[in-house]
């Protein structure tokens with residue numbers, strides 16, 4: 001078995017292998033072909049007789065840690081061909097991934113896993129976090145003089161990126177996005193594409209007052225069959241506009257009309273309607289634990305917030321000495337300190353940044 005980084009000429013073969021997973025080559029291609037930080041040397045492969053039989057990918061991201069961008073290696077697209085499983089091939093690739101991230105000076109690593117015991121063998125630790133369920137978003141008390149428009153990258157990207165920097169930038173472990181990273185993220189965030197090659201499906205709504213710039217936004221996808229606000233943000237002192245936007249989403253999720261003036265193309269708002277027969281109507285999943293002031297206003301405004309524990313979220317220090325300098329602790333304390341920060345309710349990793 002040969003273990004190494006993939007060559008540029010092997011990009012198609014890696015996608016052919018991943019296509020065996022969900023029979024969804026287009027989903028993996030969205031990342032491999034549109035991520036501005038994609039590097040062949042971070043795409044690890046195992047070959048038998050010259051054929052790729054297993055892969056592990058490292059996603060190159062920057063995370064906000066106390067206002068500083070920190071290099072994060074996200075692990076994803078871990079797959080072994082069925083006839084090669086249980087021969088330690090993926091285990092060897094995971095070890096190569098750690099060595100590669102150390103060499104490339106990544107400081108920490110994140111992965112989303114169902115196989116917690118598999119990844120814990122290689123040093124990743126399971127961290128609990130909270131998703132939020134809003135069951136009555138359509139009831140939120142909110143001002144009505146808000147206009148709901150849809151996002152147009154050519155017109156709105158700078159304004160939305162500024163809201164993201166200001167709002168998400170307040171919380172540890174949010175992904176830092178420059179304009180290029182934003183453009184990549186707009187292509188691959190969201191659920192799997194209905195129209196291969198066209199990007200992932202999302203409903204990107206914005207709130208504004210009058211003809212002014214947007215003051216709040218929300219990005220919606222359908223996650224495991226239910227509506228999920230995978231990211232949002234609002235300008236300082238404009239929480240009312242955020243509440244209005246949540247009310248609009250709740251109204252549409254319930255199948256009713258919006259009580260706001262609408263502009264733009266709202267066809268993708270159909271993503272708010274669950275396609276699971278067992279799901280309660282109108283429920284919206286999102287992240288709110290990082291923002292207690294918003295949670296308080298949601299509750300006071302008639303929309304209870306229920307938390308749902310999730311632990312398919314695993315972290316590992318890659319370069320304790322670099323992290324130690326950054327966190328101002330001894331190297332042997334660096335990983336624990338990092339995990340404490342990640343575990344805090346005030347830390348946030350948006351589902352839109354998942355890989």
Ligand SMILES: CC(C)(COP(=O)(O)OP(=O)(O)OC[C@H]1O[C@@H](n2cnc3c(N)ncnc32)[C@H](O)[C@@H]1OP(=O)(O)O)[C@@H](O)C(=O)NCCC(=O)NCCS
Pocket residue numbers: 021054078079080081084085086087088089090091092112113114115117118
């Ligand atoms: C997960 C996956 C990548 C593992 O690939 P692999 O090359 O078989 O991995 P390894 O052989 O290194 O180890 C995997 C398993 O085999 C077990 N194993 C390793 N050697 C073994 C042996 N000699 N006999 C029996 N089991 C063995 C490991 O303990 C591990 O157990 P687990 O899968 O129940 O956690 C593979 O099962 C796969 O592609 N699954 C579908 C995609 C997927 O789920 N990806 C991960 C998403 S989180």
